[in-house]
Amino acid sequence: MSTFSRQDQLPSLPVPSLVETLEKYRDSASALLTADEKKRLDKEIHQFQHSELGTQLQEALEKRAATQKNWVEEWWYNLYTDIREPLAPYVSFGAVNTTYNCVEGGQLSRAADVLHHWASVWDKLRHGKWPVASSRGVTWDMDQFHNVLTSNRTPGRPRDTIDRYFKTKEDGDTPHHVIISCNGCLWKVNILNVDDDTVKSADELYNVLKVIKDNSSDETKTSVTKLTTTNRDVWRNNREDLRRISGANRTYLRDIETAILHMCLTNKNGGNDPQHLISAALQDESWFVWQDKSVCVTVYEDAQVTMQADHSNVDAIVLLQLATHVAARARKHLWQPIKTNANSHFEFPERLVFEIDESLRNSIVEADVNFYRNKKLYRAGVVDFHGYGNDLCRASKVFADTVVQFALQLAFLRAHGSFAPIYETASTRKFYHGRTETVRGCTPQFVKFANALLDNKSSKEEVKRLFDSALDAHNQFMAICMEGRGFDRHLLGLKETLSIMNKGCGPKRALPSFMTDETWKKTGGDGNFLLSTSFLGYMDGNEPGTYGFVTAMRKDGYGCFYKIGKERVTVAVSDWISTRSNLQAFSDSIIWALDALQPYITPAHKL
Template sequence: MAKLLSLKGIRYLDKCGSKVHARAITINGRSYSSQDSEYLHRSLVPSMHYQKSLPRLPVPKLEDTIRRYLAAQRPLLDDAQFGNTEKNAEDFKNGIGKQLHEELVSKDKNNKHTSYISAPWFDMYLSARDSVVLNFNPFMSFNPDPKPEYNDQLIRATNVVCSAVRFMKTLRAGLLEPEVFHLNPAKSDTDQFKKLIRWVPSSLSWYGAYMVNAYPLDMSQYFRLFNSTRLPKPGRDELFTDAKGKHLLVMRKGNLYAFDVMDRDGNLLAPAEIHSHLNYILADETPAAASPIGVLTSENRDVWAGLREKLVANGNGALLQTVDSALFCLCLDDETMRDHIHISHNMLHGDGCNRWYDKSFSVIIAKDGNAAINFEHSWGDGVAVLRFQNEVFKDTTEKPTVHPGSAPAAVDSASAVQRLQFNLDGELENGVLKAKENFDAAVSKLTIDAMEFKKGGKEQLKKSKLSPDAVAQLAFQMGFLRQYGQTTATYESCSTAAFKHGRTETIRPATIHTKRCSHAFVHEPGKHSVEELRAMLNDCSKYHGQLTKEAAMGQGFDRHLFALRYLANSKGEPLHSLYTDPAYSSINHNILSTSTLTSPAVSLGGFAPVVPDGFGVGYGVHDDWIGCNVSTYPARNVHEFLQCVHKSLEDIFTVLEGKPLS
């Protein structure tokens, strides 16, 4: 599964540093300045200016896909297994695979408005019947506000809500800076270039950016950020969006509340009023919900679909509509966070009662102001969520709308805030009870641990001419080998947002190079000279860089093989032996599922393992340290794994310092 952000290879362009210039604009007869409280900023280039001319995601050549597939299988198989897999792959390439590929290419040519992976990928997510909790939804926690007094729960919640609405309004007005990856910002990230490119027709604008080494990214997922919910349906869920909703969904103690955050003209409500309404909810003495219906969103999707139908039959349809059409969900928790591990558990899953996991995203704010985003994954891959998080963090810390000591407005919050009271019968109450039991059983098996390696990071690795990401991934390979004595299937997510309706591609970090290098470091430390070990590190880095570039350019093998299998299934054809080969199942049983992220707004991110005997590895390579936030189930020992990863990093940095391994 694509987890977390899938940004590798594009390297998120941090818009947080972009300058806001004051200028007047007239829209519908009204004059605005860039400091207008309704918007975060006013982009010179319309938000969707590049969308029409984005290049299309390429369908790789079949022979390239098979070659890459076999290269990824080689370190995982013995000679006999590899010989069998090679035979199946060659047979597929020269037979039914060739026909399926030609059909996929033809279909792609007839659907130039999208990508070949978009529909099958949506289908894969929406058809999955497992709970979205642990299986799909990741989290990203906010850094604390640098001014401690602004981390008060009420103050922070009010500021986050106001900034979130400003982001939404900026986006919908077409004033949000387009998402662009600048290879030469001095040329492309300038007012001069933006003033020029905005006059280039949308059908040609991408080419204009390309001329100055700038790469606009797909923003088609952004419209699902707000007023969106995944609706449970028997067999296959649906995505629902109602952009007319002006209200916020708030949860506290398992109770649900709603109030408008925009007036009837679509303007942001006065921050002091939002402050008052949130203060009213936090002061509400209604006891914790006896049957917290939010926990139903953690159920098996078919079970939840049946219970939702029952909810509607019991007269709760209008209340569900209020939930589904809300801008987003704000979860106000009564707990104070003890440490990073507590934050990870709370933001990834919580207690199941004070969440609506089906909302496109929820902002969770704990009693002590610790905050995070938990998001539903089917609608998008996190690029939009990270942009939103960066912008909201920047806005709330630089231009907060309420302050310590700010008085809430003297308004009738009791009338403005609606508490959503659902009508439940015995069957629904039992459904809630059972969902809570299932939830507790699932999350009780999850262990999370974190590690910080303080002896070096990005700066030192770049001086050594090594890819920071390659070194982090190599440390996971070495760590797993040290702990379990083998090389295992590994997944690293990579965004293909440089293409129209791109989703993700997989980087396969377990390679013949990492296997050889890991064995040298772990099993033969005294056998190789520092120069030999250093040469192996270079080989790993170079090959990982090649895999990253290929994946970012849509030239991996995973999505292509997935699309071909999906096509065969849709035609009711039996699967070729390439797909029934145990090696194919094994490489897709990703014991190491990894995703990286570094951002000025984010303190840590995480997700659960994608298989019962796996690790979920969220990591970041910072300037002078490397951090990992890792989850697992009882089949694996996460504490030991992190010790092994730490030792592996120590060994790598020892060699980079020119010292022999002891």
């Protein structure tokens, strides 16, 4: 079975009933509202449910779903591509892998090995040999694997476009080059042997990379890569200026945008400190990463490796799976190629030298200033908990993911004295081109459990009963969301449908009142989640492997992205500086919360 052979057999994404969605939304929102707010919300939802507008929007959405296998796909990508802020730190995903070690003098060895294995992943996908994902016997959508490499987010107006150039061998020719950056110089490197269509060996790539490093003068001050770090409208204008100046510039931009991936060789050391590396993965130096590319890999002088990727293109879990595959195969020691430059034959790389005018030089300087200003707007760190992990949870027949979700909410409650609207991703990849649905984990059942845990008035047996009730509620909603019956995507669809209707000739109609009053944002509407979280998968044993983060959705909130091992939990956390958030207090509270939950991860009779 080839990688993409089952795509046409996948079911269409369903549209939940209006009544079902509104009931779920009301029940979820009630956990965070006062009694008066609940009464008002009940009234507003009842009015919309029985209104002509509600009926028309639902019918129009169902008609759309009848002609599109995934009715939310276009709208979901638009949510990302509408964003005008710089991709880093506002959209991009930064990741590290704990299996990489620092090797003195090992940069080119590590870079060649990593590049070869990324190219091999691309080649597996090209030949349809990457295994089809499944869960509990159900085939999952593989479209994101088709999109993950050879893609580019191109700045545009009013929104960007995600341009994908990858083709399978069956579908035709596809770009087979990568872009290497070194000292601000850009080089084009073909990764296929032209005589037999195989991926070049790490030995040959080592020699190519050595040529690049030996012939890259310091061009960092005028590197056009810096222009990609700016506001999307600013970058669009600068990109048009680059294209206007010369035909060569247009060719070079095309080379970069159609490349499989971007790799940077830097003369800095990365080190082994996870607290430093996790921040560096998202933003280190302004010339390292061509921000538009779907995958960018940075290899440091000491052979440390980080990755940055465009999160709008694919979900993080897909990126991490591929990055983990590469890291597991890359050598961890210094090695030299079998044949060196003097006695080897290889295809020389092509230098891409952009022509820039004075205006663009000034834009590069300005971009540099803004990059380092933005770099100071947020913090990121790593929380490592070694008290227990998936082994304990499995023995007690408890989902470890749900336990971590409870810990994150308890941590916020302890740090800030209030409950938080929380976003957890649920995969909808059992459906055609499925991505995610939102699990709002702050349920009424969780609120009752958390209050009982902290008030010191309830018996252990009562707290355990409430804990189990909260677990069941969370797990049931996660299952519902994975079946395409959550409510957040449906509510988005209703809003987008109304927007389309209002572009017609008829009278313009307002959003339903429950989507515009203060309860909407208070409970997470329009992305106002104080906790934006995602489970990144289980560790191989107790080694975190590849993990990373995107910044928090709200300026006063936290981003939390975690992996679970047999006896540990690792969380990448982030917040925005100069807000009410407190990364250290929240991180300390995560440890406290995981400890506090441990007594209840047992059968009731063992309390």
